Amino acid sequence: MVALPIARSVAELRAGVAAWRQAGASIALVPTMGALHEGHLALVRRGLELADRVVASVFVNPTQFAPQEDFDRYPRDEAGDAGKLASVGCGLLYAPTVGEMYPEGFCTAITLGGPAEGLCGAFRPQMFGGVALVVTKLLLQAQPDFAIFGEKDYQQLQVIRRLTRDLDIPVRVVGVPTVREADGLAMSSRNKYLTAEERADASELYRTLSETAAALAEGAPAGAILERAMAKLAAARFSKIDYLELRDAETLLPLQRVSRPARLLVAAWLGAVRLIDNLPVEPVLG
Numbered sequence: 645m646v647a648l649p650i651a652r653s654v655a656e657l658r659a660g661v662a663a664w665r666q667a668g669a670s671i672a673l674v675p676t677m678g679a680l681h682e683g684h685l686a687l688v689r690r691g692l693e694l695a696d697r698v699v700a701s702v703f704v705n706p707t708q709f710a711p712q713e714d715f716d717r718y719p720r721d722e723a724g725d726a727g728k729l730a731s732v733g734c735g736l737l738y739a740p741t742v743g744e745m746y747p748e749g750f751c752t753a754i755t756l757g758g759p760a761e762g763l764c765g766a767f768r769p770q771m772f773g774g775v776a777l778v779v780t781k782l783l784l785q786a787q788p789d790f791a792i793f794g795e796k797d798y799q800q801l802q803v804i805r806r807l808t809r810d811l812d813i814p815v816r817v818v819g820v821p822t823v824r825e826a827d828g829l830a831m832s833s834r835n836k837y838l839t840a841e842e843r844a845d846a847s848e849l850y851r852t853l854s855e856t857a858a859a860l861a862e863g864a865p866a867g868a869i870l871e872r873a874m875a876k877l878a879a880a881r882f883s884k885i886d887y888l889e890l891r892d893a894e895t896l897l898p899l900q901r902v903s904r905p906a907r908l909l910v911a912a913w914l915g916a917v918r919l920i921d922n923l924p925v926e927p928v929l930g
């Protein structure tokens with residue numbers, strides 16, 4: 645297999661993209677933080693259904709980590725990532741340095757509201773500002789026709805949809821359903837942090853989420869259903885539940901019951917590992 649070309653600078657990225665454009669190709673961008681798994685590769689595959697070429701970025705973005713979070717020990721495996729990307733037909737890997745993305749004197753920030761409020765925005769206040777910054781930069785650097793994101797990070801997806809609309813960034817934001825392990829656990833680069841025991845316990849998150857989504861779809865008041873689900877997670881050794889909430893599927897405003905397309909979102913801890921997941925909840929007709 646031919647080695648995947650790697651762009652390290654904005655200039656190299658732009659040269660690669662310009663060559664594709666000159667040949668008349670449409671382009672999809674898949675932003676990631678690396679340590680790639682099947683979930684990320686599903687985004688690349690979706691990109692290739694929509695566009696002629698896919699560029700994937702691998703950048704562990706310091707501005708979205710709080711000081712006590714795992715920036716330094718976040719898993720990194722560029723050679724492995726490049727091999728996986730090439731195997732699914734990705735045409736270019738963009739792996740800039742921190743200095744390239746945030747050169748000396750960098751001082752610009754993006755302020756968010758709406759879908760960034762509450763949920764992970766309440767527990768990781770730094771995160772979405774950093775995500776918005778890096779995604780805006782990547783979109784302006786690569787200027788793709790499509791940008792592909794996972795529903796695994798559903799709040800992030802809605803933040804980016806809103807951001808690109810609000811800032812008139814000419815790109816189609818596309819969401820891809822969550823890719824799961826056989827027992828339902830959403831694939832995540834951070835699943836590597838789970839001990840064998842925690843990994844076994846982790847499957848309860850998806851099970852509880854699925855049951856709860858089915859119960860909520862009937863339209864009953866969410867309060868009691870969510871209380872029961874949280875008690876179940878606590879009994880299944882989740883040490884802390886940051887949130888389990890029902891929200892409007894688009895705006896992410898809180899919902900008391902399912903009367904229109906909704907999303908059930910959860911963040912819960914197993915030991916030192918924080919897992920997030922979410923499912924759609926459509927009202928049952930009739």
Ligand code: AMP
Pocket residue numbers: 675676677678682683684686687792793794795796797820821822823824830831832833
């Ligand atoms: P990350 O590298 O974890 O920041 O994720 C990069 C992109 O991959 C984001 O758009 C994620 O939502 C997406 N992603 C991560 N895990 C999954 C998964 N299990 N299924 C689908 N997309 C995913």
